[in-house]
Amino acid sequence: xxxxxxxxxxxxxxxxxxxxxxxxxxxxxxxxxxxxxxxxxxxxxxxxxxxxxxxxxxxxxxxxxxxxxxxxxxxxxxxxxxxxxxxxxxxxxxxxxxxxxxxxxxxxxxxxxxx
Amino acid sequence: xxxxxxxxxxxxxxxxxxxxxxxxxxxxxxxxxxxxxxxxxxxxxxxxxxxxxxxxxxxxxxxxxxxxxxxxxxxxxxxxxxxxxxxxxxxxxxxxxxxxxxxxxxxxxxxxxxxxxxxxxxxxxxxxxxxxxxxxxxxxxxxxxxxxxxxxxxxxxxxxxxxxxxxxxxxxxxxxxxxxxxxxxxxxxxxxxxxxxxxxxxxxxxxxxxxxxxxxxxxxxxxxxxxxxxxxxxxxxxxxxxxxxxxxxxxxxxxxxxxxxxxxxxxxxxxxxxxxxxxxxxxxxxxxxxxxxxxxxxxxxxxxxxxxxxxxxxxxxxxxxxxxxxxxxxxxxxxxxxxxxxxxxxxxxxxxxxxxxxxxxxxxxxxxxxxxxxxxxxxxxxxxxxxxxxxxxxx
Numbered sequence: 001x002x003x004x005x006x007x008x009x010x011x012x013x014x015x016x017x018x019x020x021x022x023x024x025x026x027x028x029x030x031x032x033x034x035x036x037x038x039x040x041x042x043x044x045x046x047x048x049x050x051x052x053x054x055x056x057x058x059x060x061x062x063x064x065x066x067x068x069x070x071x072x073x074x075x076x077x078x079x080x081x082x083x084x085x086x087x088x089x090x091x092x093x094x095x096x097x098x099x100x101x102x103x104x105x106x107x108x109x110x111x112x113x114x115x
Numbered sequence: 116x117x118x119x120x121x122x123x124x125x126x127x128x129x130x131x132x133x134x135x136x137x138x139x140x141x142x143x144x145x146x147x148x149x150x151x152x153x154x155x156x157x158x159x160x161x162x163x164x165x166x167x168x169x170x171x172x173x174x175x176x177x178x179x180x181x182x183x184x185x186x187x188x189x190x191x192x193x194x195x196x197x198x199x200x201x202x203x204x205x206x207x208x209x210x211x212x213x214x215x216x217x218x219x220x221x222x223x224x225x226x227x228x229x230x231x232x233x234x235x236x237x238x239x240x241x242x243x244x245x246x247x248x249x250x251x252x253x254x255x256x257x258x259x260x261x262x263x264x265x266x267x268x269x270x271x272x273x274x275x276x277x278x279x280x281x282x283x284x285x286x287x288x289x290x291x292x293x294x295x296x297x298x299x300x301x302x303x304x305x306x307x308x309x310x311x312x313x314x315x316x317x318x319x320x321x322x323x324x325x326x327x328x329x330x331x332x333x334x335x336x337x338x339x340x341x342x343x344x345x346x347x348x349x350x351x352x353x354x355x356x357x358x359x360x361x362x363x364x365x366x367x368x369x370x371x372x373x374x375x376x377x378x379x380x381x382x383x384x385x386x387x388x389x390x391x392x393x394x395x396x397x398x399x400x401x402x403x404x405x406x407x408x409x410x411x412x413x414x415x416x417x418x419x420x421x422x423x424x425x426x427x428x429x430x431x432x433x434x435x436x437x438x439x440x441x442x443x444x445x446x447x448x449x450x451x452x453x454x455x456x457x458x459x460x461x462x463x464x465x466x467x468x469x470x471x472x473x474x475x476x477x478x479x480x481x482x483x484x485x486x487x488x489x490x491x492x493x494x495x496x497x498x499x500x501x502x503x504x505x506x507x508x509x510x
Contacts, residue, residue, distance in 0.1 A: 001276050085276075085278075086276045086277065086278040087226075087228055087275045087276050087277045087278065088277075088278050088282065088286070091228075108275070110274050110275045110276065112274070
């Protein structure tokens with residue numbers, strides 16, 4: 001079963017930047033550890049939400065707007081794909097993502113085949 | 116005969132359904148199959164007699180129904196290809212070899228990835244066998260809303276693959292707390308006047324105690340529910356709320372008190388000192404004459420340290436007022452930031468009245484009345500206000 005794991009930074013980036021160097025190193029090590037966890041397909045790190053561009057197509061016309069999709073309450077900071085047996089296994093990996101403990105969150109979505 | 120059938124259905128529904136879900140991995144399919152098996156039983160048993168082992172009969176019939184359904188439906192057959200291929204359905208079910216899968220079922224229904232309302236509804240639907248309509252009525256929501264809640268919860272269990280299992284040891288404590296909270300929530304809803312829900316919660320509590328016999332908090336919750344419920348008949352007189360001190364003790368259910376105390380003793384013997392055990396101990400002391408308020412105040416103090424709950428502190432204030440006087444109780448009450456909580460104001464009012472501060476007591480009763488939407492509680496507060504006015508007039 002594949003899960004799409006969305007990382008919401010929230011205040012985590014700022015809080016992490018204020019950490020002592022040793023703890024910052026731990027944050028990077030934790031992200032690396034998740035990327036190397038069996039079942040994980042790492043995504044690419046995402047830049048800041050303020051540099052995002054949102055594209056929608058309405059009536060055949062492409063609408064391009066500045067910024068993240070407004071439906072999102074918080075900007076997505078990153079993502080990865082996890083192959084896991086069940087939701088509990090996915091929750092355990094999500095809980096290891098540093099953003100989750102520095103005020104951000106991880107959203108788990110089961111992947112779906114629509115076509 | 117009818118009573119026997121009802122009893123068997125009541126006892127066996129949760130187990131038959133749990134076993135089917137464990138086997139099929141599909142809530143809807145399992146529920147349909149179980150319903151069909153119970154319908155066939157309702158038709159045949161009165162005619163042919165109740166089988167020697169009703170549960171085995173129900174499980175075999177339900178599983179055959181599920182298998183038939185899968186075979187009839189090609190799409191489903193493809194989905195459950197493995198099931199048909201290994202022909203597990205052909206093996207007769209022996210009840211003795213079946214573990215009790217209700218435990219897995221209750222942990223699945225109370226999984227933290229589901230909304231609390233959905234946990235409650237799903238637990239009542241699957242383990243209690245209540246109909247969607249009954250649950251909707253008990254929780255005062257439209258039947259449609261409740262049906263959607265159940266469909267959504269079952270859909271998420273399947274789509275997000277919420278596991279059907281008792282969580283591993285390192286997660287068990289947290290997850291069990293959620294299970295107990297759901298049972299307690301059902302009980303509280305029932306305590307507000309919907310009797311069948313209180314009975315349902317006690318039944319679930321007994322099932323949990325049977326399944327997890329060594330957990331003190333499980334025993335503590337059951338003890339607390341039994342002890343509170345034992346006073347049900349005395350809590351209302353002609354539809355009006357009666358406070359503990361004014362209750363007709365002859366209407367307390369002494370058997371239930373004995374049962375509750377026995378559960379509490381077991382919990383204490385298991386070394387329990389958690390929130391439910393403490394609340395059960397308090398409820399047990401409340402049933403004694405005379406009431407040991409000093410001990411109750413001490414237990415509330417312990418409970419405050421565990422829960423940091425201002426509502427618990429409010430209860431401690433009442434116990435303190437009984438031993439050290441209304442002034443001491445009022446000091447605790449006035450330090451609590453619970454301005455929107457109606458019981459804070461009704462408690463304050465009682466204490467102010469005892470201190471002869473009538474005007475302040477009247478204001479506090481009015482504030483409590485403003486915050487109350489329950490009819491019986493509102494009438495109770497009205498009576499208190501009338502009494503206060505009468506006392507002020509005569510004095």
